[in-house]
Amino acid sequence: MDLILLGPPGAGKGTQAKKMIDALHIPQISTGDILRAAVKDGTAMGLEAKKFMDAGQLVPDSVVIGIIDERLKEDDCAKGFILDGFPRTVDQAASLTEMLDKAGRKIDHVISIDVPDSDLMARLTGRWMCTCGASFHKLFNPSKVDGICDLCGAKLYQRDDDKEAAISVRLVNYHNQTAPLIDYYGAKKVLRSIPGTGTPDEIYAAIMAVVNG
Ligand code: AMP
Secondary structure, rough: OOOEEEEOOOHHHHHHHHHHHHHOOEEEEEEEEEHHHHHOOOOHHHHHHHHHHHHHOOOOHHHHHHHHHHHHHHHHHOOOOOOOOOOHHHHHHHHHHHHHHHOOOOEEEEEEEEOOHHHHHHHOEEEEOOOOOOOEEEEEEOOOOOOOOOOOOOEEOOOHHHHHHHHHHHHHHHHHHHHHHHHHHHHHEEEEEEEEEOOOHHHHHHHHHHHOO
C-alpha cells in the first residue's frame, strides 16, 4: 500500500500518519521530520536546509528528492509507505513517479486533506513541540502545565516556521507550489479528497474508508 497524504501545513498529515502506522504496518516518511533531525544533528544537509525551513520556504527539490530516493530503498518500505510532506512540488512528484516506475511500483491512493486557510493560521500558531518528539496544541491538545511537556517535563518550544510570518509564507507556497499536485494526481485517477475540518478521529475514519475502500 503506497500512500501519499497531501494537504496544507497544519492539515494534520503528521497526526494522521502516526495513527495509520499501527493499523497498516507500514512506515510514515516525513521529509519535515528527516530534515529537522538533520538540523538537530548539524549535518551539512541540515545546515543547508535550516535557512529555508526557518523562513517557511521549501528546501530545494534536489535535496528532498535525494532523501526520498534513499529512504524508499530501505527494507521497511517493501510492503508500502505513508508519505507525509512529500511530494510538495510537481517536479518532486514527477521524480517520485520515476523512482516508483523503476521499482515496478505505483501510488495506490493520494489522500488530500482539505482545510480552509482561515483555520490553518490558528492551528499552526498554537502548536508547541518538545525535543522528545511530543507535540501539543494550545487549543486542541494543551499540556497539563502551560509550556511544559507532559511526557518528559522539558520546556516546550515553538518551531520557527510555526511563527506567524513564516506561516504566511508557507501558505502562499502551498497554494503556488503544492496545490497543483491535486490536478497532477487527479489526472492519474488516484486522488481522493476528504474534509480536514472534523475531529482527528473523524478524519482518520475518512482516511481508513479510502484505504480499505
Ligand atoms: P513539515 O514538517 O512537513 O511542515 O516541513 C517543515 C519544513 O521542511 C517545510 O516548511 C520545508 O521548509 C521543509 N520541507 C519538508 N518537506 C519538504 C519537501 N517535500 N520539499 C521541500 N521542503 C520540504
